[in-house]
Amino acid sequence: MPDKMLRMTRSEATGRAARPVMLAIAGDSAAGKTTLTKGLVEALGEDRCTSICVDDYHAFDREERKTKPFTPLHPDCNHLDIMEQHLQLLALGRPILKPVYDHATGTFTRPAYVEPREFVIIEGLHPLATKLARACFDVTVFLDPPEEIRHQWKIDRDCAKRGYTPAQVVADLERREPESAAYIRPQRRYADIVARFAPIATRNDPPGTPLSAELMLRPTIQHPSLSTILTDDHRTAMHLKIIRDADGTPTDCLHVHGHASTEEARQLEKAIWAELEVEGGPPDSLGRITDDRRSEPLAITQLILLYHLLQARQDEQ
């Protein structure tokens, strides 16, 4: 009998699609993953992007979870093995049949056939949870807002879109906290970029000032050379300094203050864009929070991610 493994491998070796560029955006519930993703998809063009939320790999529906001792944050509450499998398939340019969890009803509906386009953006609670999952990505991001801000975001969203009351969301956050600490926040250390959006405690900016961004740019990937553009003068609206990460390794830390002027931000954006050697200028969609609200710190965060995605695309070709 011919070896079936050999036959499988050989039958498979012909005519495969190009490998897409894979970006992970990990973070706790309501950390801002979708807002970050949306601007990127718009900048790259929907026809070139596939964006997926991997929270649909829940192992139990809402009813079944009531009898379980854990929240959806627990690895045992999710088919992480299937998530790994699907990440691998997408990274190889192959389609998946993705489960679909309906947040409105708390049940699983018809799975969706998903083919990877040029850029695949994977957001969710656990995309960096395992070694194999992490190996599928070209660029990894962890969103790390201060907890009090994230809690407010979650209350706002879950009440507006998922039919909960504020008291229910607060109770849920409390119940989830030990598992956030055990399973979500540890993914921070595997991210190439850690992004924190927050007000600056020492300033008294007027209401409506966008949150500032603090971006940890780890030397695990090659970032645009910002040190030739920015100084470490912390009195300026945008500055870059070397710090020690929690594990002692050196890393760059970029601050973009919420009060940075559009003009200052544009200068930085142009400098980053110039390194890419791509025609045109940075897309206008970057930094959009809602139709009439824009944030320069968000725009620059998205632009740095865009830089990495386009750079990785060039490397693949």
Add this chain to the structure above:
Amino acid sequence: MPDKMLRMTRSEATGRAARPVMLAIAGDSAAGKTTLTKGLVEALGEDRCTSICVDDYHAFDREERKTKPFTPLHPDCNHLDIMEQHLQLLALGRPILKPVYDHATGTFTRPAYVEPREFVIIEGLHPLATKLARACFDVTVFLDPPEEIRHQWKIDRDCAKRGYTPAQVVADLERREPESAAYIRPQRRYADIVARFAPIATRNDPPGTPLSAELMLRPTIQHPSLSTILTDDHRTAMHLKIIRDADGTPTDCLHVHGHASTEEARQLEKAIWAELEVEGGPPDSLGRITDDRRSEPLAITQLILLYHLLQARQDEQ
């Protein structure tokens, strides 16, 4: 940037489950696939078997199909690429999240998490449709009953279990015929064993006589050496002869007549079992059609499959 393919492969290389033995049972709608499978699962033990129907990989639900120019038999009506993917994963000992199509409502429901056990039996319309799918199997079977018998089986089943009227089933069969010819029957030539259950035209057996089995045993796998046990005398209830297949290649053809006595059948069963060097005797569950109907031709067909499954298991170990 380290090559992500290399990292994926390396991260994956550790601690994988043993590879299961894979059996395909292909055939048209109501060809007897489930009956054949059931006896094998019972003989091997449910705790050692995973059996899956790959007709759940439909790309459209019943409502959507109404607007399509083809029936579920058409490859374009199915996610055969996802079926291939899942067959590969199972063959490698990995779990899948299998789509679930509800025949009663004609809609897709919650997918099922399926882990392969020692023996994986895949039945359906298309398991041998592509080269990659075929490469996943150790043993392949095609069920090839005469069309008039299959039509009656389909009318009986679809009216009893799927809520159709006989006229609806007949209309459906007519509509499906061109696609049966184009996409289902061509799989016959890829099967290691082609099984045809039918009455013998030249005999006038009393009602209730089980159907005879005509088993084409192709030399693509190593069958038990029946030629030392049986002769080619076609007057006996069980005989074996060499014939030319439709493509001109020589193949063995085993006939087991429906009027074969239990005693004759048992002798053949014992001889096949003896070649396996497995303790005990052939399982009693073989040949059961319903709780009170038994068929020796079915028992021997199942036993030959059981032989191949156990043999392949020994080869893997």
